[in-house]
Amino acid sequence: MTTPDGPRTGAGILRSALRRNARAMAGGTVLMGMYQAGETAFPIALGLIVDHALRDRSLGALGLSFAALAAIITTVSFSWRFGMRVLQRANTTEAHRWRVRVAACGLQPVARDVDLKSGEVLAIATEDADQTADIIEVVPLLVSSLVAVLVAAVALGTASAGLGLLVIVGTVGILSVLSVLSRRIGSRTREQQARVARAGAKVADLIAGLRPLHGFGGNRAALRSYRGVSGEARDQAIAVARANGAYAGTAVALNLLLATAVTLLAGRLAFQGRITTGELVMAVGLAQFVMEPLKLFSEMPKYVMVARASAERMALVLAAPPVAVPGSDRPAADGGLEVDRVQYGSLRKLQFHVPAGRLVAVAAYGQRSVADLVAVLAGDAPPSAFDGAVRVGGRETAHLEVGALREHLLVNPSHAEIFAGTLRSNIDPSGTARLVSEAVEASLLTDVVALHRDGLDHPVRDRGANLSGGQRQRLSLARALAADAPVLVLHDPTTAVDAVTEQLIARNIAALRRGRTTLLITSSPALLDAADQVLVLDEGVITREGTHRDLLATDATYRQAVAR
Template structure:
């Protein structure tokens, strides 16, 4: 099991590949032996034919011919069984290793602590699928590379025994082929890495556009959105063409060089037989090997390309697996019960020395005049910004967040963003993902999601599409709010929970939140008059600091800037 500490350690693509090899060393060893037997058997076939021709022409014996046929049968059986079981072992190890990496990347992507990686969710999805599969290919590639080397080596030795020049020709030709292809494979690695990144960005872009399809229709942004996606997709297509061109050049060069080597071996053997330096059996063996060696040479020359592709994918996986969390786990302690929240002289981004405290059980609303101020405050409370990246202190029930494990903070303090994700599943599974909440009905009623539940015959078991594609913006927002309320945490922070609902619904939601959360600490970052009026106290953040405090109605009567900012 991977620990959080191990996930925080820096990992390069080469380390990931070494890990994959180390975890599958047994399967790779057996696979190498069996695939080596397969390649040796393939190579032995033309050698056996040459020996049969040589001895049959000399002895002209029926017994020798029968023995030769039996030997060929043994070789064919060995080739068939070794391929079957060798590939079974390697492919099982490959798929198992791909599963491990998919799970590990997904676990990192789903960590509650945000990571300092410039990757969108769509890109992480690509890394957790395609890149994980291509990285795991190293488990299969290495045994195939070694077994192909075995075939080339056996062929070179057999030809060398017939005539040293033939063996040296095979060895020199193989080295030359690999040298040329090694240069091309490095180009493939860099091109493939860039292609994977651009395709992932295009996938992330289209996912974001689908999520915002309804708002785009609303303000007529469809055409601009299409153009932005078309630009990203075109870049991905152009890079794919580059990769295809490089792959084509690689495959064509490999095929051409292999054919040249096979032809050179055949012509040299023909010349040696013509001059009487080798026998007719050796000629048959050499011509047969020149044909059979094409397959292991093709595999041998293809392997560097797969190795570079696996390494490019591993480097992309390392972006997720080795990215440090923005907040490391604190000591294994738990804050005292109560649920107070204190912000003490916090400076970060648009926040300039924010200082306030929320006593246990109070419903506090925060009116931020600038959206950036609200976003930065929500990020800090959600531990999306590590304590080492801002000045000041945030305390939960009197204990600093930096001293608490992230899991403990999340259990006691829940920050629900204004753009909370909706998952494919049912309304019930979105509201109560763990299936442990005892307040689902109350949360549904408080968030005014009752109309959505009543609208469908399945009720809470109504199927929701990925990202809530079959719900309106207001329905998605109320579903996200219901999930936050059903969590029933000690301290709840809501960031603009009603921006997509109408004024009447907003008024009822505000009263319901105040009633449902009575006696528990609740903070709402909002400019909604309904929520501000329902709060016990309102804090005004202007220019990144607290500039006023009081009830909503007191501030309306005494603060002109506040009245202009929130009055609708």
């Protein structure tokens, strides 16, 4: 399965986000620039008011000054409100796009040599997607902060060239120091995100294996394992926090140093009579007000590095190679299933054919052969990983379009997952199945439905925690049968039910799938007896074939392997 088209590098992801939101960012930059300019204009207006008040001493001039201050305050208030609204809307929309895209790629099978686990993909699709989208806000805020610093420098420069030059030189010096610290934060943040993702992957693995862990008492060992991984993530988070603290402390100290220098220089110039009292008020006010844009301006490199680190982690998912490159053919509607001289793992040039409309069972003497056969049929082993071919509807799976293959061939594993939702949503996730009631009857899920007032709308907890093992297995079987795939492969669909229930389910599967191609991989006598033909898989090859009863009568090894 191929991943969606688009950038698959960290830099490409950031460029794509910036291009897609150029209009929103332009509007946000203008509004936030007005906000920062208004903030900076406030002390400038105060300085002018002082000069005019000392010179004119008129109520009219004072009233006009108050009106000007009110206009500045109104501009500051509304430009901030609407500017942040525009930027945050673009930010959240962009984060949503990347979450969906990363999730879509994470749901596709990728090559086995890519070390990405579900927990890591979850962290990348949430936290990293959000932090990458922050670039939409970072750039406009960076530009608007630069506007404020330039306005302050120009205003101070009109009073004294030395004051304006001090602001510019000081700002360049602050950014030079902080850019070095931001690179350290970026590298440490990437490592922290990787460790947190690994901790999430460990949790996902432990939850998936919770029941077996309880079964053999492995809880304590599992907890120790997770504690170690989580401890590494904690230590790295502390290191990042220290780096962030050093960065923030250095930024505040440098900003204060610059503001102090501006204030002291302005006081000296006023004392020498080189600037007016109003210009002194303006300079002192600007030294205070410029602290905010300077602080914001100096923090931007850190956020840029964090966004870049998150984008590079998203690229790990987006650039992950698919397990196989799909073709464009479509299978014939009634071509059956063929395994042609497949050499993979324990399979040794395995060859058999399930004719269209027939119910065939494979009885394997070794579980390794079963696992390898299911991997090949389910696509977990890509065509490039084995010799030979698998054909569905007369076409090799390597040449089939993925959507068409999945519509035509369904492989239901013995460990099929149950999802949080309802019985109905587990049986028919898309809401389009035509055989829901028939599948419920065939899988004998009717007793579960009848137990609850809500029937098929009875809630199901995550991983089917409120269902027994047999109920979960029958629910999974009902989902496979309801799909009504032209070719259906069932792997051990009744291992968790009693013998009587198994017998009834076997008959129901044979009846419901009559005329549809079905392959049962099982050692259940009931299912083997319901099949039109049984193939014996031993040491990776088919060694015998016939009906279940004929094999029982003529093959002692078969009789010993499957008789209960």
